[in-house]
Amino acid sequence: xxxNGTPLHRVGAALTRAWNAVVxxxxxxxxxxxxxxxxxxxxxxxxxxxxxxxFFGTYSVLIxxxxxxxxxLSYMHKPxxxxxxxxxxVAFVVPAKNEEGNIRETLRRFAEVEYPREKIEVIAINxxxxxxxxxxxxxxxxxxxxxxxxxxIINWTENRGKRAGMATGAFRxxxxxxxxxxxxxxxxxxAVRHLVKYFADTxxxxxxxxxxxxxxxxxxxxxxxxxxxxxAFKVYKAAESVFGSVTCCPxxxxxxxxxxxxxxxxxxxxxxxxxxxxTFGDDRSLTNFVIRKYRAVYSAEAxxxxxxxxxxxxxxxxxxxxxxxxxxxxxxxxxxxxxxxxVAALSFYSYVFLAFASPIVFFRALVWHPLVxxxxxxxxxxxxxxxxxxxxxxxxARVGPRAWFLAIVNFWFNTVLxxxxxxxxxxxxxxxRWGTR
Amino acid sequence: MYLDISLKKILLLCALGVILYxxxxxTFFLKDARYGSTPPFASAALAVExxxxxxxxxxxxxxxxxxRRVQSVFGPGTGEVERTARAVPVLTYHRIVNxxxxxxxxxxxxxxxxxxTLKEAGWQTITLAEYRAYMRGDITLPEKSFxxxxxDGAKESFYPxxxxxxxxxxxxxxxxxxxxxxxxxxxxxxxxxxxxxxxETGRWEIGSHSYDGHRPYSTDSAxxxxxxxxxxxxxxxxxxxxxxxxxxxxxxxxxxxxxxDLESTYGGVIETFAFPLGNETGIAGSSNFPxxxxxxxxxAGEIYALGFLQTSNNVFSFNYPSHRAFIxxxxxxxxxxxxxxxxxxxxxxxxxDVPYQDSFAENRGWIAAWGxxxxxxxxxxxxxxxxxxxxxxxxxxxxxxxxxTFDASAHWxxxxxxxxxxxxxxxxxxxxxxxxxxVRIQHTESGTTTVAAEKRNALITxxxxxxxxxxxxxxxxxxxxxxxxxxxxxxxxxGGGVGVQVWNPMLGSASAQLSEVLVRPF
Numbered sequence: 001x002x003x004n005g006t007p008l009h010r011v012g013a014a015l016t017r018a019w020n021a022v023v024x025x026x027x028x029x030x031x032x033x034x035x036x037x038x039x040x041x042x043x044x045x046x047x048x049x050x051x052x053x054x055f056f057g058t059y060s061v062l063i064x065x066x067x068x069x070x071x072x073l074s075y076m077h078k079p080x081x082x083x084x085x086x087x088x089x090v091a092f093v094v095p096a097k098n099e100e101g102n103i104r105e106t107l108r109r110f111a112e113v114e115y116p117r118e119k120i121e122v123i124a125i126n127x128x129x130x131x132x133x134x135x136x137x138x139x140x141x142x143x144x145x146x147x148x149x150x151x152x153i154i155n156w157t158e159n160r161g162k163r164a165g166m167a168t169g170a171f172r173x174x175x176x177x178x179x180x181x182x183x184x185x186x187x188x189x190x191a192v193r194h195l196v197k198y199f200a201d202t203x204x205x206x207x208x209x210x211x212x213x214x215x216x217x218x219x220x221x222x223x224x225x226x227x228x229x230x231x232a233f234k235v236y237k238a239a240e241s242v243f244g245s246v247t248c249c250p251x252x253x254x255x256x257x258x259x260x261x262x263x264x265x266x267x268x269x270x271x272x273x274x275x276x277x278x279t280f281g282d283d284r285s286l287t288n289f290v291i292r293k294y295r296a297v298y299s300a301e302a303x304x305x306x307x308x309x310x311x312x313x314x315x316x317x318x319x320x321x322x323x324x325x326x327x328x329x330x331x332x333x334x335x336x337x338x339x340x341x342x343v344a345a346l347s348f349y350s351y352v353f354l355a356f357a358s359p360i361v362f363f364r365a366l367v368w369h370p371l372v373x374x375x376x377x378x379x380x381x382x383x384x385x386x387x388x389x390x391x392x393x394x395x396x397a398r399v400g401p402r403a404w405f406l407a408i409v410n411f412w413f414n415t416v417l418x419x420x421x422x423x424x425x426x427x428x429x430x431x432x433r434w435g436t437r
Numbered sequence: 438m439y440l441d442i443s444l445k446k447i448l449l450l451c452a453l454g455v456i457l458y459x460x461x462x463x464t465f466f467l468k469d470a471r472y473g474s475t476p477p478f479a480s481a482a483l484a485v486e487x488x489x490x491x492x493x494x495x496x497x498x499x500x501x502x503x504x505r506r507v508q509s510v511f512g513p514g515t516g517e518v519e520r521t522a523r524a525v526p527v528l529t530y531h532r533i534v535n536x537x538x539x540x541x542x543x544x545x546x547x548x549x550x551x552x553x554t555l556k557e558a559g560w561q562t563i564t565l566a567e568y569r570a571y572m573r574g575d576i577t578l579p580e581k582s583f584x585x586x587x588x589d590g591a592k593e594s595f596y597p598x599x600x601x602x603x604x605x606x607x608x609x610x611x612x613x614x615x616x617x618x619x620x621x622x623x624x625x626x627x628x629x630x631x632x633x634x635x636x637e638t639g640r641w642e643i644g645s646h647s648y649d650g651h652r653p654y655s656t657d658s659a660x661x662x663x664x665x666x667x668x669x670x671x672x673x674x675x676x677x678x679x680x681x682x683x684x685x686x687x688x689x690x691x692x693x694x695x696x697x698d699l700e701s702t703y704g705g706v707i708e709t710f711a712f713p714l715g716n717e718t719g720i721a722g723s724s725n726f727p728x729x730x731x732x733x734x735x736x737a738g739e740i741y742a743l744g745f746l747q748t749s750n751n752v753f754s755f756n757y758p759s760h761r762a763f764i765x766x767x768x769x770x771x772x773x774x775x776x777x778x779x780x781x782x783x784x785x786x787x788x789x790d791v792p793y794q795d796s797f798a799e800n801r802g803w804i805a806a807w808g809x810x811x812x813x814x815x816x817x818x819x820x821x822x823x824x825x826x827x828x829x830x831x832x833x834x835x836x837x838x839x840x841x842t843f844d845a846s847a848h849w850x851x852x853x854x855x856x857x858x859x860x861x862x863x864x865x866x867x868x869x870x871x872x873x874x875x876v877r878i879q880h881t882e883s884g885t886t887t888v889a890a891e892k893r894n895a896l897i898t899x900x901x902x903x904x905x906x907x908x909x910x911x912x913x914x915x916x917x918x919x920x921x922x923x924x925x926x927x928x929x930x931x932g933g934g935v936g937v938q939v940w941n942p943m944l945g946s947a948s949a950q951l952s953e954v955l956v957r958p959f
Contacts, residue, residue: 040457041465076440078439078441079441242438
């Protein structure tokens, strides 16, 4: 774009900018609100169903209200500036098992963090890897150690589990803020600043960073997950964060105030549920321990990238693990969430209801009605598609031109396909065979 | 709480909220205004259909218009003089559907083809008012004028149809079941809002299709299969069939109710009536009350000015001004007719001119009133049904013929063969009946036959190529054998068209083949 070009060039450039502003930037927002309009109209039409059938009618109205409220709340989420006078010391804790492909890059990023050298320490735990993870850690040590105050490698010859790794790392850390990073997550240079700024408020015990998908463009599955991650953080976590009740600060990039979690680590480590030790859902569980007394918030500016499954089988197993940990931790959280701010509590319990009701509604629409009434579940599937379309358009509007539509179709497809996972998770809650990976 | 409630955000949210609320309300308002009480999802489907069809036909209409203009300027002239109509056909449809397997309703593709074919052949629709004025003799119409009607007032009679009518500059009449239009949230029938919108397009008129006489009613204590307008119905509260007077009163009430209901709801004058289920059997398909049909016809004639029945094999397919004042006939367009087929149907029904010569290369309008008719390679064969002793055919479009000589060359080997003249319908005509050794002139009036004259004549014998003829003019009816007059009477009372009959006392064996027919002016 020539700023000193002929008047014709300048007019052309200005017109192009205006066109882009309208079509490329505002266009998706326009369609986003068109989809919202269609959804609201659809619900207004079917709202009479509430009288026909209290349970399903309520579900229908509630899910729309819930999802729209998430967008509304996330829009009103307040970002805070980082305070240059508040610079607590941080400790990176990275448990790793069989991650030789990514661990070096994960650790290398710590050297590039924009933060005072003396306030950073790194603790990497090799949790019984059978590949070259340890070697990669040692190579990273060489690269990173000069840039941090202390770099410790803990080597376990036998696998003890991620939870043990995280707990050991937290115990061995000496700094104020513990930042847990997954062994396949890569943080941005300014992530630390944006993570720690929230700890200036002493009520805050945990901060979740914003994680995007690293291998977004591998295939349709990863593109779909990119949208899911983006929405899950930018919309849902932000909505939770308005009230400081983020229910899961994910292990890929989260920070905890060490002073608050040290007393909790022991019970967390030996957590038992229904008689069996808990070996998965470590991050959600730890967050649950923290939010009993403290606040957990979301920092949209603390960005990291993580590697997601690119094969359907691995993806399904991961989702199954997550569902099981969700069931367990939600059960635990519902025992104290009512004490929080009423909007947060209402949102939480609504979400629990919706999550458990979804498979029932799904079954009714896709199995019961067609078999018994001969009615095709067009309205249900259309409603689902519209909801996901709304998410996709939001993603497109915020992130810019990117292939999103097919990913939404994939999202819809997967949602329909994997609706059975939650009931199955409840049934197999004690079965810890599908442990990490 | 980490809430950012800046003024800018609040204003934006409020604005969005207002717009969203207004948009949703406007949607429902529009739906009601346009589709009345139709349920929302059906309205959405109709809206999609309307938008797509109207845009398609809006575009096509322009294209066709340009084609026509170009044709009229650059194309070859037809060389025909514009003639005026001597009779007008009426077409009747029910719904226009997408399924090819619906035996009652024409498919959208066929309808498109039919309308386009007719338009390109020069046929133009008229309004009800024009039809009635023409029948009264007040106005003239171009020769290729016709009226389109749709029965029942269903949504599928309007939405797939109107865009095509608009593109071709056609108009139509919708026969509305008054009660059905009041059914709330119907996805089948047009609501009153939609009918009003239909009337506002200026392309549609409405007529009465009864108040609630279009569904089966019971003729005994069990479920109903009776015809509202033709059968005595079961009175459940009295446990008996109704009397004649009750039948009359019930029919009268429905007809009046329909007219007043439609007039008060839509304004205007509703003077025309289409008999429900008026198909091939007319209203005479009754199961327990043969007189019912004529009572209904009489009652309808007192309340309405024009009543439509469907054509049958007994009547000419077009409506002639001098014919019965109240009843008119409509051609039922079958589900599988292509445009060419419909055009042919109209062309063979057009009033024919004398001289008329037919070598039977194709069927140019011969209708079998009863028996079997087959137009083969340059001959026409007629044969009685296996359980009947006669067969009767007549030539469509000949109602207005008056003074002519009707000659036929036939292969006649059994029974008797007759030439029909002065034919007004399949039950009213004059006959020159030839039997071996004798000839007779007969008058048949509404199915009752009287012999006017009979003569013995040894010349009349079977043969592979006999030449029989009939001559009518003034009050004279003559019959000719080998071009010689063999009998005549002077009590001819009316003119009419031509036909042929065969008769044989042995059931199922009456037959003859015609190789040529020639009608010349007298």
